Amino acid sequence: QVQLVESGGGLVRPGGSLRLSCAASGFTLSPYGMSWVRQAPGKGLEWVSDINSDGRSTMYADAVKGRFTISTDNAKNTLYLQMNSLKSEDTAVYFCAKLGAAGAYDHWGQGTQVTVSS
Numbered sequence: 001q002v003q004l005v006e007s008g009g010g011l012v013r014p015g016g017s018l019r020l021s022c023a024a025s026g027f028t029l030s031p032y033g034m035s036w037v038r039q040a041p042g043k044g045l046e047w048v049s050d051i052n053s054d055g056r057s058t059m060y061a062d063a064v065k066g067r068f069t070i071s072t073d074n075a076k077n078t079l080y081l082q083m084n085s086l087k088s089e090d091t092a093v094y095f096c097a098k099l100g101a102a103g104a105y106d107h108w109g110q111g112t113q114v115t116v117s118s
Contacts, residue, residue: 002026002107004096009112016086016116022079022096022109030054030074033099036081038092039111048094049081063089086116 008020020036036048049070050059058070069082079096093111100106 004107004109006096006109006112009114011115012086013118014087014116017084018114020081020094020112024077029072029077034079035097036094037097038094040092088116091116
């Protein structure tokens with residue numbers, strides 16, 4: 001049974017940092033592309049970042065480029081999102097998602113809340 005469990009969210013002041021984790025079970029991360037997607041209060045889903053199946057290629061939304069870093073640890077079967085220089089507009093529920101064979105997300109985590117506020 002495929003499961004994705006996010007952790008690491010919380011309350012942080014502007015300019016601070018957080019590292020989100022997404023522990024995967026029921027499958028091995030390495031053959032699949034993975035993404036982070038977020039949803040701010042009252043808004044729709046916003047793609048944040050991708051990492052490809054071999055972990056060598058990453059992509060970022062313009063809003064987070066240069067501040068966020070996506071990575072995987074295959075030994076721990078875990079996806080990460082290092083978030084630095086956080087801004088109030090980064091406040092959202094952050095989800096990790098697995099890309100399926102058809103190029104669409106086929107599994108999602110439950111989300112972790114990130115609140116950036118002074």
